Every structure is written in C-alpha cells, then in structure tokens.
Amino acid sequence: MGVINDALIKLTRMLLNQPAIQTLFKVLKPFDARLVGGCVRDSLLGLKSIDIDVAVAAPPEQISQHLRQQGIKVIPTGIEFGTITAVIHHQGFQITSLRQDVKTDGRHAQVSFGTDWVEDAKRRDFTMNALSLDAQGTLYDYFEGEADLKAGIIRFIGDADQRIREDYLRILRYYRFLAYFGKGDPAPIPALHNLRVGLKQLSVERVQQEILKLLAAPHPEQALALMQNDDIFQVLYDQPVDLSFLQRLFEIERMWKLTPEPLRRLWALFQSKASGFYETYFRISHTQLGFLKQMNLWIKKTDRRWVLYKQGYGFFESWCVLKDDLNPDHIRANLEWAKTQPPLIFPLKGQDLLSQGIPAGPEMGRLLACCEQWWVENDFNPDQQECLAYCGTIRDF
Template sequence: MSETIGQRPWMTAPETARVLDALEAAGGADCARFVGGCVRNTLIGRPISDVDIATTLTPDAVVMALEAAGVRAVPTGVEHGTITAIADHKPFEVTTLRRDVETDGRRAVVAFTTDWMEDALRRDFTLNSLYARRDGTVFDPTGHGVADARAGRIVFVGDPEQRLREDHLRSLRFFRFLAWYGKGEPDAAAVAAIEAWKDDVARLAAERISAELLKLLAADDPRAALRLMADTGVLAVVIPGPWDFTRFEGLVEIESEQLFETDPVLRLAALLPNDQIAAHQLAERLRLSNAERDRIVAALAPTPVFKSWMSPREIRRAVYRLGAEAFRDRAKLAWASANRTAVAPQWRGMIALGEGWSPPAFPITGDEVLKSGVPKGPLVGEVLREVEDWWVDHDFLDDKMSAIEKLKSVAQGMVY
C-alpha cells in the first residue's frame, strides 16, 4: 500500500494550485511533486514553513510555464535549476530534477534529469529525499526516508563520505537536523565520516556557516547536537574554544522552563567566554550582521554585575544605561550561570520589571547648559554627563527645577 499524507490545506491552497496547474499544463500530470521539508514535516506532524516543488521541466520551461499562467518567475538559482514562483505573494522554490556532474565541496555543477531516483540520490539525508504528488501519495526513492523520518534517524543518502565530499556544509546540516528531528543515538557511520572530514568545513563561506549555525541553535533543544558537534571536532573549526557549555545549556533550560522564545543569537553569546574582543572578532569572521555582532558583544560586557537580588532602583539604572535588549540579555545570561531553580522568581521578576519600565528622557538639554554660562566646547558635554549621573543616581527624579539647580551648581564649579 502506498504511503500518503493526504491532501492538506497547504497543498490545495489556491496559490499552490496556480503553480502546479501552470507546470502541469506544460509538462503533463506528475511532472511536478512536492519535495523535502514540507513532505517530511507533514508526515511526522510538524508545522511547515516553505513549500518546495521538484519538476522534470527544465528551468527555461518552468519560466515559460509560469509566465504563461500569469505567475511571476524569479531566477533565484537558475544555474542549479531553481526558479522561485510567486503566486498571490507566496513564494515557491521550483527546482528541476538534477544530478551532480562535478563538485569541489563548496559548489556543484549539475546536469538536469527526468529521473526521480537520480535526484533523490544526490540529496543529503533520507528523510529529506521524499516527494509527494498533489493527491498526497508519497514517493520514497531511497526506501528509507519515511521510516527514518518517523524514527528520528538522520542518515545520509548512500555513502556519508561521498555526501560530505560533494558539499562540506552537510556536516553542519547533520547537526542541525539532529537538533530539530533527531531521536535516540546518532547514526555511527555519519558521525565517523563527519569527524574524518571536519577540517573541510573551514573551506566554506562564512555566511553559509553562520546561517547553518544559527538554524541549529534555533532548535527547541540543541544541547545534545552541539555536544556531539564539539566531540567530533567540528565545533572547534567553526568556533574556536573555550566554550561555556554550562551557561549555554542553562540558557536553553531557562527558555524551555520559563516559556521564553528560543533565541539563537543569545544562545551563541552564552556559548562564548566573557571576552568582548574575541566575541567581536568571531562575529566578524562569521560575517554576522552588525546588529547581531553588537548584541553579542553587549551581552558579554563585564559590568554592571547582575545578581538576582538587584533592587528596582538598580534595575532601572541598568536598563537606562544598557538599553532594554542588552539588559534582558545580560539578565538571562547571569541567570543561566547561577542557581537556576532556587531563585527563578527573582530573575523572572527582574526581567519583567526591566521590560515593563520605559526610561524617561533626561530633562536637561545642551542649550540649557549654554544658558547656565558654560562656553561652547567639550565642557558642555562634561557638564551634561555630570548632571545626568546625578539624575540617574537620584532614580530619575521627576523634578526639572531640581535638575536645573544641580546644573547651575555643576556649571558654576566647572566654569569658575
């Protein structure tokens, strides 16, 4: 009996039907099938995000078919056979069946084919080598994809070393899929091959490495996968040690127990030592965005020291000085390094107070400093900083006249 996932709403949606109808009008029934993650996740009861389609049509024929049906076609990866179809504002990656002709582990030269088995045999893992017709009938060319998906086995298609030689990124993808879908003991053949070929990961573009790493860290519980990544030596290629696994695993535990959203960027910061210079250098090497780099560096600042018993006044001061995001990050990292169970209410209360408080605007302006008799120049900034420090120390005193009196006193002392 054939395996089936039935006809799900995402399969029968009008925009999906528009794309499939367009392809089938050019290539006939069954020239296009759903492939990969959407089939896998539907099979095991996980939510899906992207809908990918494999087709026997060549890329040129795909473009012609889509445009004839009024569907926008974008050649996002045409050299590898991928056209992005945009129907009713929803993107679908449509990729021609292919086989590798030549590969150096970083990029591949492909030839197009009409053989579904050839296409399946060049994919990475058996659970990703699954196809489904629009009626829900599942095709499992390797013969193991359905069973491996349900059992949580991350197994390479064919010989693991050959798959890794074809694309070094597959080492990182193994750990990512292990974190998201793995159950039980990892596949021994896969682990042995990854350990043997670990140094080739360094040849990958930094953007590919960081994207895969952050996807791994976004899993609900990536702890075991990351530990294995360290044991095989792959983690050292990506992130030179030392690593703070205690804090990293503590943060994952907190997010799970306290129902915080998974935060891959903060998890990366948690794994790193408290060295802002090294963190900045790593972020640059991984080509993280400026926002991600700055966030990680700020999260690893040595001061102020966060404790669960910080007073409301100290919390407000920290939020004002650090900003809301950096305050929350610093609090979570300190919590992850501490006794997480005994003082959870205090930490959670601290974070809630910090998130719920909006810092007031400093009531003194540069013009008011000038009016107090301070001449233009660096002295204006010095006076502002001293008065602001006084204002913060007085817990953001809501009394502008008092701030003006303090300004006069400071200005008089500095000018005369």
C-alpha cells in the first residue's frame, strides 16, 4: 500500500513536474506504471537525477507496440531482460517490465515477466533503491527504504549473501552508496568480504564504472577504508593499496574546497602507475588515460610556469595538490599564483617570423622554441615585439 502526504508531494514535485515525465505517464496511462530506483531515492533527498527509470506491469513487447502507436521512438536496449528505451522530448527513459529472477550466475539473470510489484522490488539490491512512485505522487515502500535513506543505512533487501550471489557488482555498489548516502558507522556485512572473489567474474567496464563513481563522491573515505579492510582492492587489482596519500588528498581538497575529481583521486590511489596498469585494469577513454600519463610525467617537474602554460589551470590544480607531498603552504602559494595569471598564449607565431624574412624550416623552429622558453622564464610578460627583438638577438647563435 502506498503513502502520499504533503511532505512527499513537496519532495517529489521537482521530479513529477518535468514535462517529459508528465508526457511519459500520459502515454503509459493504460498501464500500471511507476518511477523506480535512483530517481525516486534522489527526489526524496532533494537531488536531481540524470537517469529516469520506469517499471510497468506489462510485457516489453506490449509496451513497445503501444508506445510506437503513440508516436514514441522505442529502442530495444535489453528487451530480452524486459527493458526498452523510450525517447520523449529528446530524453531517454528506461522502461522495464516487472520481473522475477528465474536463474542467476553472479553476472546475468534469466527473468520472467509478471505484475507483482512486491516480487519485482524483492529482486533489487538495497531498500533505498526499491522505492517506487506513481504519477499521483504516491510512494510505495515495501522494505522501509525511506527510513533507511533518512538514517543513512545501506541495507540489502533480504539476505545479503543471496543478493550478492545474484550479481557480484552489488559488492561495489554497496561501497558506492555508502560513500554517497551513508551516515555513521555501518553494521558489519560479512558477505562483502566472504564473496569478494566473485568480483573476478565482472567485466573491467562494470568495475571501472563503479570505482570512478565512488571516487567522485564528496566523502568516500569511509567506503574506501572498508574496501581495504574487506580486501576488495586485492581482488580487483591483484595487489593491496595504501590509502594514506589519498586520505591526505581528501583533507587538502576540503581545505581548499576543491571539486571532487575522480581521475585525480585515482592517480593518488595508485601513484605513478605506468599506463599499462590502467590499460589492464580499466577501460578509460583516451583523454582520461592521457590525464594519468601526463600526471606521471609532470609530477616530476618543478617549474610551475611550464605546467600551467602547457596543461591549463584544471590540470595545474591537480598537479599542485598532488605535488610536494601535499604541503599546504606550497599548495596555497601555487594556487594563489595561478589564479593571478592572465590567459597564457605565446604571442609569437611562425607567420611573425616569416614577415621578418626568416624562412620556414629548422631555424624557425629553433627560434620559436628558444623564444618560448625565454617567454615562460620571464613569467609570460614579454609581448610580441619583445619576443621578436629577442629572436633577433639569438638568430645568429
């Protein structure tokens, strides 16, 4: 039985009043449909969700046919598991039929479709993720998930051992949700440690996604410490990790009110690991891998001017807090200095030298490189004319 009151209506209004969601409920009116999972949880916390998931008490083929008849674009993203994607107002909504697990192997599940909301909720991972909300703002909470959410308790639905064996990714999801929503000291869950070897069954992509999301949390310290105590890192990366440097980084980030940056934290977790390590245990983008490679290179440099000029302020901020053994005084001086610098654009180009009669070729390249070095060492102050004059003084050397 659902609950609706003024307090709930106020909390969920931001979610239910979105035009695309109102359209979605309108076209799904012939069915028993509800918003489920993270978007409901987040709305109760006053947070905005990017991903909107919907559950419907009807088979996926029937839902797909109905939506297409209503002129809605449908993508069969996982129709064999009961999931389709409906595109409304240029926004994708995952719509999943109510289901029960027939067979699970720790990675995938065979499911049957049904109409029982309680049975569908039982197959979810945590009580706070089993909440559902209908178009009228009625909240359905079969496992006291709202109370757990308020108390900051990450509680498995039913038996933790069984839930984890259904999908070993739930081990990592537990730590991630603890990082975002946990309060106080969590009760021990032996299954997290006892079943950790099951993580070996997961794809690199699924593991990476959870780790980076966890590292993006405002305060992941407790979750990471529990992961270390439960020997999770040993299973994931075939080696233990030392959290001391990362824990000090968290303190510096709070001191300077820095936005959590998962790649900076990832580098601090593994400290100067070669790119081969990340290529083995992660499937990050070329840009992300480039950040880690560049940090390995630039962390050894001492001239802050070159770091700021070549890499920009965002990278410089991370370099700054990772450099000098997290010395607060050095960090303060470097950040304050960087914020006073104007846009750093070398004022001399090859065309400028051509206009001075210097032909394109190795000599021009040497002059530009030498002048750029001189410009940086003079704190980016020389203008174009001064740079040209300097090139004239070194042209014959």
